[in-house]
Amino acid sequence: MAIDDLLDEHEQSERVRSWLRKNGVSIIAGVAIAIGGIAGWQWWQKEQGSHLAGAHGEYQVVLKQLEDKKLDEAAKGVKTLEGGKVQVYGDLAALQLAKAQVDAGKNEEALATLRAIKADPEYKAAIDQRIARLLIATGKNDEAITLLGSATDSASLEIHGDALMALGKRDEARGQYEKALKTLDVAAPQRRVLETKVMDAGGTVTEPAESV
Structure with a gap:
């Protein structure tokens, strides 16, 4: 049984942009007030770009591990992403891991993966729906x-x-x-x-x- 409605590439991109829109303004304001000046702004841009690029790279590694059926390694990568500063990549990676676990017949592990996702309220309903489908299947x-x-x-x-x-x-x-x-x-x-x-x-x- 596969989990329905996993995010496609367009939806993944939209979710990343949504995270940036939601978190960017408050972070920018805080940094600008606390540090101020051009130097602080340039530092912030570099720092945030580094976090985003790093998370994206880690996400791609997890996808490759899933493609190679290395679920245990992928699960470790998901935990790393979930503890990072760009939470959206952790959520996306967890969804992909859960799908791979279901495909491998590891339904209980998939349920644990989905339940561990700390998604924003706007995405909670979609996560709950995936969990519910899997609960029905089991x-x-x-x-x-x-x-x-x-x-x-x-x-x-x-x-x-x-x-x-x-x-x-x-x-x-x-x-x-x-x-x-x-x-x-x-x-x-x-x-x-x-x-x-x-x-x-x-x-x-x-x-x-x-x-x-």
């Missing part, structure tokens, strides 16, 4: 339901429904699928999959009205 459906709690986004509702279906609770699952369907745009790629799940759970699907 038969821990009640844990998946508890983890998702009262999440109302489409992906979480769908996964919540999957867990309920696995427990044989078709009516409750159908309710989650129907809620998820209502949050999706008519042209959303996942819509047809959700419609199929609604029908498999005993429901019916009404074609959405076309906008005038």
Whole structure:
């Protein structure tokens, strides 16, 4: 079983830029006030560039280790990245490690890897969804339901429904699928999959009205 929706190269780049946007302003302001002057600014630029380049290099090393199936070495690299100053690379590396662990049949290790990610709040839902999918795949459906709690986004509702279906609770699952369907745009790629799940759970699907 593979973890769905791993970040592609574009999403990885966007996440790195998001981290820089979020942390850059406060760091710049702090350094400018504390050090001041052109010399301090030039030092800061060099220092931050060094951290970013170093983290990127370590991330590439982890990817190569995963490609070579050296999961234990990759796991050490992930811990190093997670303890570094550019946290986003640690998160991305952990996601890739978890996928490799699942592919190798090491589901418990993958769960531990995902649970150790200290992601920003804006990414927590996506991490929880990956954990929930893996919990379902390993038969821990009640844990998946508890983890998702009262999440109302489409992906979480769908996964919540999957867990309920696995427990044989078709009516409750159908309710989650129907809620998820209502949050999706008519042209959303996942819509047809959700419609199929609604029908498999005993429901019916009404074609959405076309906008005038």
